[in-house]
Amino acid sequence: MPVTEAGDDGKHLLTGATGFLGSHIMAGLLSKGRGVVIAGRAAGSESLQERIRKLLNWFGMEHLEGLLEFHETDFLKIRLGLGKDEYESLCGRGLSIIHCASDTSFAEKNRTRVMRSNVENLNEVLNFACASRTRCFHLISSAYAAGIDRLECPEVPVNSKHFNNVYEESKAQAEDIVSAKCRKEQIPHTIIRPSIVYGDSLTGRSLRFNALYFPVRSMQQIRDIYFDEIKNNHGIKSAECGIHIKDDGALHLPMRIFIPKQGKINLIPVNYFTKIILSILETPVNEAIYHITSNHPQSMARLASYTERFLKISGIEVVVGTAAAAEMRNPPEELFDHFIKAYRPYISDQRIFKRENTDRATGGVLPPDFSYEIFERCMAFAVSADWGKKLFQ
Ligand SMILES: NC(=O)c1ccc[n+]([C@@H]2O[C@H](COP(=O)([O-])OP(=O)(O)OC[C@H]3O[C@@H](n4cnc5c(N)ncnc54)[C@H](OP(=O)(O)O)[C@@H]3O)[C@@H](O)[C@H]2O)c1
Known part of the structure; x- marks a missing residue:
């Protein structure tokens, strides 16, 4: 009612x-x-x-x-x-x-x-x-x-x-x-x-840099560790992992991202969340449950390729990991695995969220496709805000 x-x-x-x-x-x-x-x-x-x-x-x-x-x-x-x-x-x-x-x-x-x-x-x-x-x-x-x-x-x-x-x-x-x-x-x-909310798809602005941002930030940290090792410490450890700076200045960082199963990450931008919740608040229906989710969750492979392009790195491969493979991780793989531990269930999620009530309340307005342009805008803002440290400066 x-x-x-x-x-x-x-x-x-x-x-x-x-x-x-x-x-x-x-x-x-x-x-x-x-x-x-x-x-x-x-x-x-x-x-x-x-x-x-x-x-x-x-x-x-x-x-x-x-x-x-x-x-x-x-x-x-x-x-x-x-x-x-x-x-x-x-x-x-x-x-x-x-x-x-x-x-x-x-x-x-x-x-x-x-x-x-x-x-x-x-x-x-x-x-x-x-x-x-x-x-x-x-x-x-x-x-x-x-x-x-x-x-x-x-x-x-x-x-x-x-x-x-x-x-x-x-x-x-x-x-x-x-x-x-x-x-x-x-x-x-x-x-x-x-589902998982990231920054504003139109402006890139955000107040939080967890969830979607965390794997990208982790990868940036790993990139910078090896860049530093090559430039300031002879690059011996980097060479052991096949990591090197290419002619175009980008870092070749061969590493696998292990995901427990084939699955996706369900993302919505915060401007979409706001628009939808305001519609729901206009005409709420008693006892209704509303999913503000995406019908087109993203694969980790797509996110990895966006991340490579944004951070100017190459060599990332997404692997549906087995215990045996995981034991043979190289140092950057181990580091990344450790960084994103808490988010693991959400980057290879197989749950599908139905959204009939939300579609009824909003006339079926869907979130924008998660294009590279949106990803780049959001990550550029995150970097400019130093992942939240410079948010209010
Ligand atoms: N962000 C997402 O991707 C996402 C996705 C799905 C659902 N949600 C839901 O959306 C809601 C907001 O999430 P968010 O991402 O905006 O989280 P957030 O940025 O961490 O904000 C949490 C808010 O809750 C307040 N809070 C936390 N513990 C409290 C306590 N013990 N007493 C009083 N206030 C407390 C915080 O107040 P202080 O500032 O004083 O700590 C802050 O205002 C939550 O219900 C969350 O479960 C979020």
Whole structure:
């Protein structure tokens, strides 16, 4: 059933606005003249408002700060850590909620923190949703909450028992908790599941340089190690691996990228994500699950050839690896393998994400083809931002 969106004066309460996707949702709403109530945290001595101001500058939207409202919250504390009056006044406004905050670490060593951020934190956020009789609760989940029990993933509740990592597991649990609580309390809700999001396909700009960026950055580091060894250290180790500088100045770097199985990487640009989520927020359907995914995931072979062209290297080969082959890795192969360990499941993924609900909500608008021009724009921006280190300078 369609939901009447956004209470108050059309505002949404947004969590995770200091992050990659949350800040783009914020900017997208602002660009439509919509006010946003930001619920988030300070970082060290920097207040929430100062953090968001920095992001507004990055988006060129500092003149729209007046459309924002700031509430420093702690999701683990009763009433979200807000004073009684502040909480009750927020509750009285019937705001729609976009819950985008999440710990995105895949590492098992961070299990407790990830579960606390993505699952335990939901309690107070959902209590707020119930107390305020929110018009609609939108959970930003992940396509990978689907787990690994089946390859065809429709826009239905997760019924997987097995996951690639704690992140996927926590997102699946969060979906379960949100659906059960909202259904019980008759709160309209949606679940929005993006796949892997990279920078803006038109400008190349991005605020995060993980996922797609990580293998390229790793390859750049490996290239630079061997360039340096050849130029400053006689190139003996390079020669042992057949690595040399060619006549045109490019580095020949013969190495294999081992992927566990034949599969692809599902990518969408952040400007597409924003466009689609804004459409969904216009006319959300209660209990609908939306996949914001690509119908044309990319092969690692294509990404490897884009990377070779961008970094001016040659010699990369993608191999569906066996244990025996992996034992015979040369030093650059070993290094690369180590760098991209956490992302391995996503670069040779066989899951197919169905997207009937998303197509219905958006009139079937698909992400752009992942051309070399888009890749180059995004990577050139990443390099100019020193992979995030120079983002706000
Ligand atoms: N990026 C992707 O490719 C992608 C793909 C699929 C799904 N998603 C989903 O999209 C959402 C946003 O991801 P993202 O890439 O934007 O992540 P991100 O850049 O790491 O941002 C995470 C946001 O969540 C907040 N957060 C994390 N732990 C928190 C906690 N314990 N308490 C309060 N706030 C907390 C962060 O606040 P601080 O800044 O204060 O730490 C930040 O605002 C997540 O739900 C993620 O699962 C992302």
